[in-house]
Amino acid sequence: MTEVSPRPLPEGMERPGVARGLLTLVSHRYLLTLLVRKELRVRYQASVLGLAWSYVKPGAQFAVFFFVMGQFLQLSRSIPPYAIFLFSGIVVVNLFSEILGNATRSVVGNAPLVRKIFLPRQLFPLSTVLVALVHFLPQLVILVIGALVSGWRPDPAALGAALLGAVLVIVFALALGLLFGAVNVAFRDTENTVDLILMVAVWFSPVLYNIGLVRDHFGADSWLTRLYEANPLTIAVELFHRAFWYPAAEPGVRDGALIDHVMWRGVIALVVCMGLLWVGDRVFTRLSRNFAQEL
Amino acid sequence: MATDPSIETPEAIVVDGLVKRFRFRHVHSLKETVARWVRRATVETDEFTALKDVNLTIRQGETVALLGFNGSGKSTLLKCISGVLTPDEGQIGVRGRIAGLIEVGAGFHPDLTGRENVYLNGAILGMSEAEIEARFEQIVAFSEIEEFIDQEVKFYSSGMFLRLAFSVAVHTDPDVFLVDEILAVGDEPFQRKCLDRIRELRASGKTLVIVSHDLNMVADLCDRGILLEHGVVVMDDEPHAVVRRMRGEG
Numbered sequence: 030m031t032e033v034s035p036r037p038l039p040e041g042m043e044r045p046g047v048a049r050g051l052l053t054l055v056s057h058r059y060l061l062t063l064l065v066r067k068e069l070r071v072r073y074q075a076s077v078l079g080l081a082w083s084y085v086k087p088g089a090q091f092a093v094f095f096f097v098m099g100q101f102l103q104l105s106r107s108i109p110p111y112a113i114f115l116f117s118g119i120v121v122v123n124l125f126s127e128i129l130g131n132a133t134r135s136v137v138g139n140a141p142l143v144r145k146i147f148l149p150r151q152l153f154p155l156s157t158v159l160v161a162l163v164h165f166l167p168q169l170v171i172l173v174i175g176a177l178v179s180g181w182r183p184d185p186a187a188l189g190a191a192l193l194g195a196v197l198v199i200v201f202a203l204a205l206g207l208l209f210g211a212v213n214v215a216f217r218d219t220e221n222t223v224d225l226i227l228m229v230a231v232w233f234s235p236v237l238y239n240i241g242l243v244r245d246h247f248g249a250d251s252w253l254t255r256l257y258e259a260n261p262l263t264i265a266v267e268l269f270h271r272a273f274w275y276p277a278a279e280p281g282v283r284d285g286a287l288i289d290h291v292m293w294r295g296v297i298a299l300v301v302c303m304g305l306l307w308v309g310d311r312v313f314t315r316l317s318r319n320f321a322q323e324l
Numbered sequence: 325m326a327t328d329p330s331i332e333t334p335e336a337i338v339v340d341g342l343v344k345r346f347r348f349r350h351v352h353s354l355k356e357t358v359a360r361w362v363r364r365a366t367v368e369t370d371e372f373t374a375l376k377d378v379n380l381t382i383r384q385g386e387t388v389a390l391l392g393f394n395g396s397g398k399s400t401l402l403k404c405i406s407g408v409l410t411p412d413e414g415q416i417g418v419r420g421r422i423a424g425l426i427e428v429g430a431g432f433h434p435d436l437t438g439r440e441n442v443y444l445n446g447a448i449l450g451m452s453e454a455e456i457e458a459r460f461e462q463i464v465a466f467s468e469i470e471e472f473i474d475q476e477v478k479f480y481s482s483g484m485f486l487r488l489a490f491s492v493a494v495h496t497d498p499d500v501f502l503v504d505e506i507l508a509v510g511d512e513p514f515q516r517k518c519l520d521r522i523r524e525l526r527a528s529g530k531t532l533v534i535v536s537h538d539l540n541m542v543a544d545l546c547d548r549g550i551l552l553e554h555g556v557v558v559m560d561d562e563p564h565a566v567v568r569r570m571r572g573e574g
Contacts, residue, residue, distance in 0.1 A: 036340060036415075038338060038340075038415065038417035039334070039335055039338060039417060039419075041334070041419055042335065042338060042417030042418060042419045043417065043418055043419070044407075044415060044416060044417060044418075045404075045405060045406060045407030045416060045418045045422060046404075046406070046407020046408060046409070046410060047407075059447055059452060059453050060447040060448060063443060063444045063447050064444075066440075067433055067436060067440070067444055070435065070436060070440070071433060071435045071436070074435045141430050141431075142430055142431050142448070144408065144430075145408060145424075145430035146406075146408065146424065146430055146431060146448060146449070147406055147407035147408045147424075148448060216357070218355065318410040319410070321403070321408045321409050322346060322409060
């Protein structure tokens with residue numbers, strides 16, 4: 030660990046390899062765009078469908094959930110238009126999963142670079158956010174089209190909710206991604222743990238069913254309900270429901286279908302996640318000093 | 325000291341009381357860690373001190389050979405100077421931009437074309453977009469693989485790959501160059517070209533720190549030799565004298 034040395038360096042000299050925080054990456058914009066381009070090129074190398082895979086996967090997921098949960102288990106009855114309800118939740122969870130999953134693996138995945146060349150290591154998790162956004166935007170376009178067809182007419186609150194929800198899920202996923210990505214260098218179990226988290230994430234947030242079921246089951250005031258409602262991912266999903274499903278739904282269906290005070294909860298969750306991002310960045314910066322020798 | 329660059333020349337690299345230890349932790353999963361913790365066994369670590377209190381000042385424009393046998397800490401020192409490794413004690417100061425030719429091609433991706441790799445690697449080594457564009461032709465010409473530049477690097481021969489990687493690295497135009505065993509790149513004509521390029525950099529006043537096992541070559545190339553043994557600087561002199569000592573001749 031570097032202690033501050035009593036002897037100052039001669040004037041004009043800098044310490045090499047000092048890890049700095051996320052904000053310093055602004056000066057590495059160009060490298061960041063190249064890393065993102067590389068990631069996308071490499072991922073769809075020799076694939077016929079290419080970027081279209083980012084439509085196929087959520088499409089299949091949507092179809093399965095729509096028929097199994099919506100039709101067979103009849104969840105769709107209580108919250109029409111169910112397709113919009115379902116898809117607006119799926120895109121949020123997919124964005125979360127892609128950022129968190131890839132950010133966790135990003136440092137270990139770039140081991141040859143990390144071991145040999147000094148770069149701000151936050152570049153790797155941060156580039157996963159941008160790659161995820163490239164996949165997210167077409168899904169968002171489909172969601173908007175679907176919602177418009179179902180009678181969605183956006184109001185200012187809806188647009189605000191969409192923006193808040195997207196920012197919230199990005200900040201939350203990046204914060205966790207920095208933490209898990211840094212720990213994963215020393216403990217490779219982390220990526221399996223994250224896979225587990227991602228597997229249950231879609232079930233423990235109101236993507237397939239509305240939050241009323243949780244309240245009915247656990248009781249509105251039970252600590253389990255509170256915990257469920259405090260999950261930033263739950264709030265982000267509900268913000269997307271507020272943005273895309275709520276304006277398209279019949280007034281009679283809307284009541285009590287969403288979490289209360291969704292916008293306020295969104296703002297609070299964002300503040301909390303910003304704090305978490307700060308912590309994640311600090312932990313990552315601190316642990317990044319030893320990345321080269323641990324890999 | 326045989327070499328004595330004028331005292332007024334500013335320092336390019338200052339290494340001040342540098343200590344670098346490596347800890348080899350033998351567990352790499354949480355399960356094992358927890359199991360050990362439950363058994364109240366401490367995590368087994370082997371500690372190995374690669375560099376013990378190294379002090380060096382290298383001035384701008386010097387060409388320094390870091391000499392020593394395997395395991396003497398040369399590469400560790402170079403990695404500390406480049407910033408990849410963080411000192412455990414002491415500090416390092418560097419003036420100006422630094423580029424490590426520590427392992428050429430580290431940032432190359434086999435699925436990208438030569439051209440894309442030039443851009444990606446140039447940016448990784450700290451060049452801006454404009455700088456890369458300005459030097460692109462030069463980089464490609466130096467590597468002599470013009471006709472393959474738009475092919476994916478995975479189809480390159482190892483020689484072509486290294487030539488392109490080296491070419492990007494020597495065109496980054498840093499103030500301080502760290503060179504580790506890369507002069508063994510390619511065939512003889514290309515090696516000669518690399519050496520010429522290194523001499524050119526030297527003549528233009530760049531600071532160079534070179535690690536190589538080709539003792540005759542580095543002794544001729546450099547104007548100062550630093551000998552490391554088991555992580556300690558044991559000699560700092562004219563490079564031919566250092567090489568003679570390494571060979572037990574002096």
